Amino acid sequence: SGCQNITFLFSYFEFRFDVYSSLYRLLAFFFNSPRELNAEIKWIMDKQSSKLLPDGFAAFENQVAGHNLKDGRSPTGILKSADGFVLKPVTKHPQSETEIAFYENIFIKNEYACFRPFVPEFKGTTVLNILGLDITFLKLQDITKGYVKPCVMDVKIGSQTWDPNATESKRKTEDEKYQLSKKEFGFCIPGYQVYNLSSGSFNRMGKEQGRMLDKITLPLALKGFLNVNFHQSAFLIERFLQRLNAILDMWKTQKEVHIYSSSLLFAYDAHQLELFKTESSGVTPCWMNIMMIDFAHVVPACNTLDMNYISGLTNLIKLLQEIKSGK
Numbered sequence: 001s002g003c004q005n006i007t008f009l010f011s012y013f014e015f016r017f018d019v020y021s022s023l024y025r026l027l028a029f030f031f032n033s034p035r036e037l038n039a040e041i042k043w044i045m046d047k048q049s050s051k052l053l054p055d056g057f058a059a060f061e062n063q064v065a066g067h068n069l070k071d072g073r074s075p076t077g078i079l080k081s082a083d084g085f086v087l088k089p090v091t092k093h094p095q096s097e098t099e100i101a102f103y104e105n106i107f108i109k110n111e112y113a114c115f116r117p118f119v120p121e122f123k124g125t126t127v128l129n130i131l132g133l134d135i136t137f138l139k140l141q142d143i144t145k146g147y148v149k150p151c152v153m154d155v156k157i158g159s160q161t162w163d164p165n166a167t168e169s170k171r172k173t174e175d176e177k178y179q180l181s182k183k184e185f186g187f188c189i190p191g192y193q194v195y196n197l198s199s200g201s202f203n204r205m206g207k208e209q210g211r212m213l214d215k216i217t218l219p220l221a222l223k224g225f226l227n228v229n230f231h232q233s234a235f236l237i238e239r240f241l242q243r244l245n246a247i248l249d250m251w252k253t254q255k256e257v258h259i260y261s262s263s264l265l266f267a268y269d270a271h272q273l274e275l276f277k278t279e280s281s282g283v284t285p286c287w288m289n290i291m292m293i294d295f296a297h298v299v300p301a302c303n304t305l306d307m308n309y310i311s312g313l314t315n316l317i318k319l320l321q322e323i324k325s326g327k
Helices: 002-021 023-028 034-052 095-106 110-118 168-176 179-185 217-225 233-251 270-275 307-324
Strands: 057-059 079-081 085-089 122-130 133-141 150-157 187-196 201-205 257-259 263-269 288-293 298-300
Touching: 085 122, 095 110, 095 122, 095 133, 095 298, 110 233, 110 288, 150 307, 179 187, 179 217, 179 307, 187 217, 187 270, 187 307, 201 217, 217 307, 233 263, 233 288, 233 307, 257 307, 263 270
Parallel strands: none
Antiparallel strands: 057 079, 079 085, 085 133, 122 133, 150 187, 150 263, 187 201, 257 298, 263 288
């Protein structure tokens, strides 16, 4: 409504003003170390974002792709709840209804059961009032819960990231994104964060860097995320390959849906990798995982395989195999 929009605008501009008025704190730290400066930036943004959220909720620190509250392009990004779940806003229509329905179908309909092992646990939806607006969220499992040094990477699968119902304008916009990597590999990397075991610090790659990745630099980015210089990275890559091959096997048989602009979320705890010695069983440890996420563009498959997804995932597996073998 009009009143809600006015409330949102006043609250939002008050928030932005507070952010800018806090910049004087940064000036005091201008000549200090990068670590102190980064800590100060984090303090300011956490302080400002906490003003906007209901009690018991906070910005999700391990978000590596998509709009968020701190970039100023959305009234909210992905949140974390006090009970340990991740809340993803679903605000675009009809995409939001599509994603909610798909999660519901996975856990209700037998024909979608093949997806269950590969998606986060779904706890339904919840509505939060933020800046005077009622926003619907998906309530999902946090696969990084308990991680000490969480490493997270978003890999968007498919050279085509628009669905068949997209307008010509949307198709053009999507085709212009991540051109180099989508053309070469059939997938792209919108972002990641990794705890670099060599330097002892976190590194982040955002979408602007991700859009520049090409035949040469994308494999290097993957190696950086996987901490390939660490002696136990081969075990990590092998377990990721097992998971990816299981997902690929599912895609080679299911003919219910085609999914566009969907991602695989890679996650592992660098702290556990650092401590890792030997693994006697074939069971993948709880400190590493890959889940399928982002289902806003799901269309009926009409009894055909989704070759756009299969091709991109096959190329990702091949590239990881090459990295594991040292090529």
